[in-house]
Amino acid sequence: xxxxxxxxxxxxxxxxxxYSQRITLAVLGALGKTHPFDQYxxxxxxxxxxxxxxxxxxxxxxxPVGLAAGLDKNARAVDGLGALGFGFLELGTVTPLxxxxxxxxxxxxxxxxxxxxxxxxxxxxxxNEFLKNLSGHRSHVRIGISIGKNSDVPVEEAIxxxxxxxxxxxxxxxxxxxxxxxxxxxxxxxxxxxxxxxxILQQLKDEQAQxxxxxxxxxxxxxxxxxxxxxxxxxxxxxxxxxxxxxxxxATNTTRLRPGVIAGTRLASEDGGLSGRPLLKPxxxxxxxxxxxxxxxxxxxxxxxxxxxxxxxxxxCAGASLVQLYTGFAYHxxxxxxxxxxxxxxxxxxxGTGELAAILAAVHARISTPNPH
Numbered sequence: 001x002x003x004x005x006x007x008x009x010x011x012x013x014x015x016x017x018x019y020s021q022r023i024t025l026a027v028l029g030a031l032g033k034t035h036p037f038d039q040y041x042x043x044x045x046x047x048x049x050x051x052x053x054x055x056x057x058x059x060x061x062x063x064p065v066g067l068a069a070g071l072d073k074n075a076r077a078v079d080g081l082g083a084l085g086f087g088f089l090e091l092g093t094v095t096p097l098x099x100x101x102x103x104x105x106x107x108x109x110x111x112x113x114x115x116x117x118x119x120x121x122x123x124x125x126x127x128n129e130f131l132k133n134l135s136g137h138r139s140h141v142r143i144g145i146s147i148g149k150n151s152d153v154p155v156e157e158a159i160x161x162x163x164x165x166x167x168x169x170x171x172x173x174x175x176x177x178x179x180x181x182x183x184x185x186x187x188x189x190x191x192x193x194x195x196x197x198x199x200i201l202q203q204l205k206d207e208q209a210q211x212x213x214x215x216x217x218x219x220x221x222x223x224x225x226x227x228x229x230x231x232x233x234x235x236x237x238x239x240x241x242x243x244x245x246x247x248x249x250x251a252t253n254t255t256r257l258r259p260g261v262i263a264g265t266r267l268a269s270e271d272g273g274l275s276g277r278p279l280l281k282p283x284x285x286x287x288x289x290x291x292x293x294x295x296x297x298x299x300x301x302x303x304x305x306x307x308x309x310x311x312x313x314x315x316x317c318a319g320a321s322l323v324q325l326y327t328g329f330a331y332h333x334x335x336x337x338x339x340x341x342x343x344x345x346x347x348x349x350x351x352g353t354g355e356l357a358a359i360l361a362a363v364h365a366r367i368s369t370p371n372p373h
Contacts, residue, residue: 032080063087069146082139092146098126115276155187222248238293280305291319309343
């Protein structure tokens, strides 16, 4: 870990987590828009990255390491984040109208466990401000936009908000992520259950088809799932995703469970979604189970608990084609992106094929099918 980042992290960890996150984004946003600071940002933190391309959902990514949704909710630091080496940025989650989210305090650190608990509640500035901010970015980084529903909209009417967001962002993003699994919006988890799940997929695909015809552009849609699903739910969801021909699936969101968190600690009882190291194994197991059912019919973006190159590799070996960072990035900074990309590029070079996709195809082919009993 670079000494500069180590010193900054020590300062950040003395501040309220949400406040320090807001400062970080403001600084990255300002530096990313100011020359020569944008150049310095890229050269100091990222350096020259090896090529490690990945083609997923019909999109050519410079590398398979992305930023998960939840950090830059309002597209205010795209250029700064884009300079840090990510192969793609997932922005948002954005809702049609602005909302303040849940009452503060709502973001908590487990420093010893390298974890976070959040109950932010889709706090964001709304579509209009989001699109205004995004229109000013200069970076060529690949962009995904995570969309959600406003908290005062009944879950039975959620599709109205998702369709509104899909129409608004369709032509300005490389893919759309549909968050139906955040544990911090009342009722959202229900969208993964039938009949709501099939209904929302059908209407999203109908809207996508209309927009593709209208704009002459096909923008992929990926669904973001919870790690708190059982095997039967995963099988049902996988079958439904294939039936409606979704373009991708993101596994996973944060968890309401507390894996690896010591009972009785001050923060263990805090309500909200847990992310970080304790989520690595359960989220990777969800990736594995999804892949066993999907068998490559649609790609998986693996997210949850990635703190080093081996963690990222475990996600890919379980069936993912791309990975995303959030809490690991908060704890270890931009150097983590470079370490993972260099590791994956090295694996590709050592394989003799020079292509990560070829390695993953061989690894994924060895994943066993689930036992029907």
